[in-house]
Amino acid sequence: MSRIQRSAATQHPLLDRVLASDGSLPFALLRRHGGAEVEVLVGDVVDAGLLRDIPLDGAPVLAVVPFRQARERGFTVHDDGAPLRCIVVRESERVPLPDAVAALPSEPVAAEPLGFDIPDDEYAGIVRRVIDDEIGQGAGANFVVMRRFEARTDAAPVPTLTSWFRALLTHEVGSYWTFAVHAPAPAGSTETLSLAGATPERHLTVQDGVVRMNPISGTYRHPATGPTRDGVLEFLRDTKENEELFMVVDEEMKMMSVLCPDGGRIVGPYLKQMARLSHTEYLLEGRTTLDPREALRLTMFAPTVTGSPMENACRVIARHETRPRGYYSGVLALFEPYDARGNSDEHTPSGPANYSLDAPILIRTAYLHDGGHVTVPAGATLVRHSVPEHEVAETRAKAAGVLVSLGLVPRGAGPDAVVDLNAQPGVAEALTARNSQLAEFWVRPQDAAHAGPAGPSATLLEPAETSALTGRNVLVVDHEDQFTTMLAHQLRHLGMNARVVRWDAVGDVLADDLVVLGPGPGDPRDHEDPRIAAITRRIHERVSARRPLLAVCLSHQVLAGLAGFPIRALRAPRQGVRLDADVFGTTAAVGYYNTFGAQLSTIAAAAADNPVARLALEPSVDTDGVLTALRGPGVASVQGHLESVLSADGLTVLDALTRHVLGAPTGASPAR
Known part of the structure; x- marks a missing residue:
């Protein structure tokens, strides 16, 4: 027998109860993945302090997770006290989509639009500052800054939400979830949580041990006359839009490398077409x-x-957004026990292992606050190529998909017919062409069948070729950029035992066979920065003890500076750029994420007690005179991110540099 009560399949009494309620009934209405049914969920409201407190005790739970929960990862946020609110589901019903649309209120809710809280010119100024002061100073590759469209209404919550939900079902297409959630405040809390939206993006699903993430980035704003083949092909060829997507794929692959011991795989890309916008996306999967x-x-x-990188991105958001985010960029998280998905209870395990997770991102969402205040947040992804006026237009376009459906801005005439962009000649080929820039290492399946004596191992090389590396212990030091998780995964594929430790938690730096000092945000010349000081200290310790050392990106720059090479800001940041780099006479396709570079110039005089200067490191230089790599006895460094999905030759270079610092025999080149 199921753990939750279900209504009769031939009627829709639960939906009728929701529509007739006075606002005291907690409910959620969901249409998932373009399905043919609307799910109606009713239950009890519980607020949790931490994600681990979400009560997975046998019933399905829908959690509304605010942005402030990022504090659980130690990240900086404006803390508005928004609750982690859960509806513990006690009753559910599935309603055919046509029946749901017929039952939901069709009249739009009267509301007074007030406009954006941050005017266009002020938002454009924020964009310029982020590009100049953050990306231009090495703080990271891309950042999202939010603003809100605001309105007022005197309508009651239930008719407002259900009217919004019907409008989104009717007028929006391509959504991952379309939803309305109403969660009155439980005892001890104050404000009711009411929201409705049509989000395009899955953040995370976990089902039967399979993890999937769905990075979506790059935006084609449809003209008023409708999208066109020429328009979407121009969008797919746009360098800025391509790099924007690859950057978020890299960032989510870092997460996949944390979640999945056997690694993650990239599938796609795809074009997601919605009513007013289209986006490009990939699917990432692992176990x-x-x-x-x-x-x-x-x-x-x-x-x-x-x-x-994520941790510094939260700091940048806190610097440039003066108001807390509330639930914008958080997630809806539906936890379902196996029996709730139609499986038998008889052999179902108990506890959290019995649960699946489906968690879309809270974007393209309208919030109804107490007192009739309505907000629709939207943000733009800012990268080195961003044009402030274009990013202003993007926030308007993203908000418009919700605002038009809700009647808060005029719908306009619109096109007579909508072109199916995926069916247009050349679109599939343009999408496939993007994969020519990706590393095969992250595209092909990786699973437990590849495991070796140190975990996931080097199936890319013959056993005899990997024996010199197999079993070596590697400490990878994380300087607030989880690219280190991908680096560690690649090192394990080369046969080594790699673990990642945050920079401020490292103990003995001499015990391991190899130390890899990882990348991170910031200015390598700022020795007041505790991370830069720690990198410097650990380089000196390893070099003085003649212990093998590999330094990547930020750490490479610090090493180069210690060797006497001047460090300067580049003319243009290389954030999310793939280049053909010369690495000691071999041309390699490598992804770059750097704002600063070590320059080939007259080496500055070094202090006599500087052990790095005594190494007389051999430089490898690109055409602009920027150091791509350094090497010497037991030491090597590299500017590019060998672990990036953009680094088609990354594993080959990593293998060669690792063998160099360990004094191991040269092996066959790993597959790209």
Whole structure:
């Protein structure tokens, strides 16, 4: 017998109860993945303090997770006290979509539009500052800054939400979830939580041990006359839009490398067409044994709504957004026990292992606050190529999909017919062409069948070729950029035992066979920065003890500076750029994420007690005179991110540099 009560299949009494309620009944209405039914969920409201407190005791639970929960990862946020609110489902019903649309109120709710809280010119100024002061100073590759459209209404919550829900079902297409959620405040809380939206983006699903993430980035704003083949092909060829998507894929692959011991795989790309916008997307998949609540905690929150690297992106958001985010960029998280998905109870395990998770991102969503205040947040992804006026237009376009459906801005005439963009000649080929830039390592399946003596191992090389590396212990030091998780995964594929430790938690730096000092945001010349000081200290320790050392990106720059090479800001940041780099005479396709570079110039005089200067490191240089790599006895460094999905030759270079610093025999080149 099921753990939750279900209504009769031939009627819709639960939906009728929702529509007749006075606002005291907690409910959710969901249409998932373009399905043919609307799910009606009713239950009890519980507020949880942490994700691990979400009560997975046998019933389905729908959790509305605010942005402030990023504090659970130690990230900086404006804390508005928004509750982690859960509806513990006690009753459910599935209603055919036509029946639901017929039953829901068709009259639009009267509302007074007030406009954006941040005017266009002020938002454009924020965009300029982020590009100049953050991306231009090495803070990261991309950042998302939010503003809100605001309105007022005197309508009651239930007719407002259900009217909004019907309008979104009717007028929006391509949504991952269309939803309305009403969760009155439980005892001890104050404000009712009411929201409705049509989000395009899955953040995380976990089902039967399979994890999927769905990074979406790049936006084609449809003209008023409708989307066209020429328009979408121009969008698919646009460098800025391509790089924007690859950057968020890299960031979510970092998360996949944390969740999935056997690695993650990239599938796609795809074009997601909605009513007023189209986006490009990839699907990432792998396997995990984690409690789904812990999987969600480790992935808070998507780079498509925050930026990268994630930890510093939250700091940048806090600097440039003066108001807390509330639930914008958080997630809806539906936890379902196996029996709730139609399976037998008889052999179902108990506890969190019995639960699946389906968690879309809270974007394209309208919030009805107490007192009739309505907000519709929207943000744009800011990268080095961003044009402020274009990013202003993007926030308007993203908000418009919700605002038009809700009647808060005029619908306009619109096109007589909508073109199916995926069916247009050349679109499939343009999408497929994007994969020519990706590393095969992250595209092909990776699973437990590849495991070796140190975990997932080097199936890319013959056993005899990997024996010199197999079993070596590697400490990878994380300087607030989880690219280190991908680096560690690649090192394991080369046969080594790699673990990642945050920079401020490292103990003995001399014990491991190899130390890899990882990348991170910031200015490598700022020795007042505790991370830069720690990198410097650990380089000196390893070099003085003649212990093998590999330094990547930020750490490479610090090493180069210690060797006497001048460090300067580049003419244009290389954030999310793939280049053909010369690495000691071999041309390699490598992804770059750097604002600063070590320059080939007259080496500055070094202090006599500087052990790095005594190494006389050999430089490898690109055509602009920027150092791509350094090497010397037991030491190597590289500017590019060998672990990036853009680094088609990354594993080959990593293998060669690792063998160099360890004094291991040269092996065959791994597959790209």
